[in-house]
């Protein structure tokens with residue numbers, strides 16, 4: 001049966017806000033979870049992923065989990081370790097203890113952000129390309145995908161790991177023309193990931209059907225995902241403002257864009 005009650009972690013965040021507004025139209029009853037309270041959502045669970053008991057309680061009785069909570073940019077290793085690595089482990093342990101059989105994990109293109117981006121007639125990047133994290137953040141997403149595989153192999157918990165490109169209302173850079181996922185396509189993809197049968201651990205890229213796409217959407221489509229959007233209508237304006245991607249610029253040469261070159265954001 002399709003999951004109905006879904007725990008949405010990271011519900012106060014950018015993507016969490018988009019998804020908590022869009023997913024109910026697909027018939028889900030969402031339970032919200034975040035470190036931060038959410039205006040107008042008094043029933044949301046306000047807790048830290050570090051609190052195992054709170055995570056377990058939040059997971060109790062749901063049919064599936066969409067796990068978005070965590071640090072979403074580069075940070076110190078210690079912070080990434082706590083929120084993304086230990087936090088995601090707590091979510092999987094809670095799912096095992098409470099018998100939740102399906103997780104949708106917000107992985108990221110930064111799990112393989114060091115991969116050269118396709119240029120010219122280069123083939124699209126397949127899902128089985130080696131992971132090459134570009135940051136501690138990307139490393140935590142690579143860990144999350146391995147954790148998902150482990151919990152499937154050892155405990156039978158299914159996961160769709162969605163290597164999200166950039167899910168924002170509009171693309172705001174030339175790189176994003178290739179990796180953008182419209183919020184509506186994001187909701188379609190999460191719905192497919194929640195309802196497809198026998199996914200085991202499936203890895204998919206998360207984006208719209210962009211004209212300038214860099215990766216292969218076939219595993220996402222195999223779940224039943226049919227993207228409806230394309231960033232191309234935004235291309236002329238963004239390219240006029242920012243210029244085409246420059247292959248000589250290291251921040252334009254790899255999948256992870258500026259995550260590859262920017263100094264890490266040390267949160268002091």
Ligand code: NAI
Nearest residue numbers: 010012013014015035048049069070072106108164166167
């Ligand atoms: P965000 O930073 O806006 O939201 C993350 C949320 O997680 C925040 O509301 C924060 O309070 C919560 N959070 C952080 N640490 C927590 C903890 N220890 N316990 C409980 N809650 C905690 O990030 P965004 O953009 O909404 O991303 C959501 C997820 O999707 C993240 O895992 C991110 O890595 C992933 N992702 C997002 C992409 C995007 O385009 N928005 C691209 C690729 C991956």
Ligand code: 15L
Nearest residue numbers: 072073108109110165166256
């Ligand atoms: C991510 O993983 C980040 O969470 C998001 O904020 C964007 O920076 C996105 O990748 C991207 O690559 O554009």
